[in-house]
Amino acid sequence: MRPKIVVIGSLNMDLVVQAARPPVMGETILGKSMQFVPGGKGANQAVALARLGAEVSLIGSVGKDFFADELVNSLESAGVDKTAVKTIESSSTGTAFILLTEEENSIVVVPGANAYCTKEDIDAHIDMIKQADFVLLQMEIPLETVCYVSQVAKRLGKTVILNPAPAQKLPGELLACIDYLTPNETELAILADGEPELEKGIDALLAQGVRTVITTLGAEGVAYKTSGQALQRVGSYRVPVVDTTGAGDAFNAGLTYALGIGKPQAEVIAFANKVAALAVSKFGAQLGMPTLEEVLRFAETCHLECK
Numbered sequence: 037m038r039p040k041i042v043v044i045g046s047l048n049m050d051l052v053v054q055a056a057r058p059p060v061m062g063e064t065i066l067g068k069s070m071q072f073v074p075g076g077k078g079a080n081q082a083v084a085l086a087r088l089g090a091e092v093s094l095i096g097s098v099g100k101d102f103f104a105d106e107l108v109n110s111l112e113s114a115g116v117d118k119t120a121v122k123t124i125e126s127s128s129t130g131t132a133f134i135l136l137t138e139e140e141n142s143i144v145v146v147p148g149a150n151a152y153c154t155k156e157d158i159d160a161h162i163d164m165i166k167q168a169d170f171v172l173l174q175m176e177i178p179l180e181t182v183c184y185v186s187q188v189a190k191r192l193g194k195t196v197i198l199n200p201a202p203a204q205k206l207p208g209e210l211l212a213c214i215d216y217l218t219p220n221e222t223e224l225a226i227l228a229d230g231e232p233e234l235e236k237g238i239d240a241l242l243a244q245g246v247r248t249v250i251t252t253l254g255a256e257g258v259a260y261k262t263s264g265q266a267l268q269r270v271g272s273y274r275v276p277v278v279d280t281t282g283a284g285d286a287f288n289a290g291l292t293y294a295l296g297i298g299k300p301q302a303e304v305i306a307f308a309n310k311v312a313a314l315a316v317s318k319f320g321a322q323l324g325m326p327t328l329e330e331v332l333r334f335a336e337t338c339h340l341e342c343k
């Protein structure tokens with residue numbers, strides 16, 4: 037069975053600089069390398085889903101430049117339906133400036149054409165949404181569009197998954213439409229008004245109408261809670277880490293795919309963790325997204341980092 041998924045989100049060209057450490061403000065340091073690789077949370081999640089075997093369409097915007105062609109080609113070669121990716125003649129394509137050090141990465145995103153992904157685009161592609169089982173969203177397009185499409189999708193009876201990254205405080209009418217909300221720990225704190233305690237933060241979002249909150253905790257795995265049930269934890273997998281860019285995107289794609297093929301909840305999260313583990317063991321956000329065969333092979337040999 038191939039789940040049908042519509043992703044509404046960003047396409048960015050990632051400019052990845054590798055350096056031993058980040059410079060302090062006002063300092064100049066020498067880096068090791070610089071590469072241009074396809075990225076953007078929407079495109080990353082769409083590509084990851086296609087590699088897993090889902091039938092996936094992306095609604096989004098690019099500018100009129102060389103980056104746009106590269107990003108659209110990347111979607112095409114992964115098998116993503118790109119007919120709803122429009123070109124904004126007056127804008128540049130979204131870009132992300134990523135500093136990759138041995139310990140961490142940091143990212144500055146310049147939205148460019150992603151800022152032109154509007155409610156009208158949702159109306160124009162409403163048939164695509166009607167035919168899908170799942171709608172997968174992130175926060176690199178305007179909040180207004182995210183709110184609108186969530187409400188439309190909910191009315192149509194679709195399962196709505198929101199990866200709230202980059203995080204900002206979200207309105208109640210949006211949260212009430214979300215079946216699965218997938219913040220990391222930092223994002224959870226922002227969404228839950230700075231609440232430092234994990235479960236209390238999750239409860240605050242459940243109280244506003246989210247059905248299930250799934251919080252990714254890096255090497256600590258995942259903590260999740262469905263409204264009216266107890267908090268559950270699922271461990272992550274031990275892998276050599278090359279590049280954590282796109283780990284969240286891989287997780288969200290794995291989660292959506294596994295829900296789409298009808299796996300039970302705990303297995304869904306274990307599957308998503310495997311997709312994320314494989315993604316961080318390779319360089320580049322989209323470049324590192326695994327195929328289903330790679331995930332199944334990994335499942336035979338992988339070791340849990342923690343339980």
Ligand code: RIB
Pocket residue numbers: 046048049050074075076077080131132143145176281282283284285321322
């Ligand atoms: O989630 C990783 C992505 O965030 C990168 O590909 C970059 O484009 C930013 O959007």
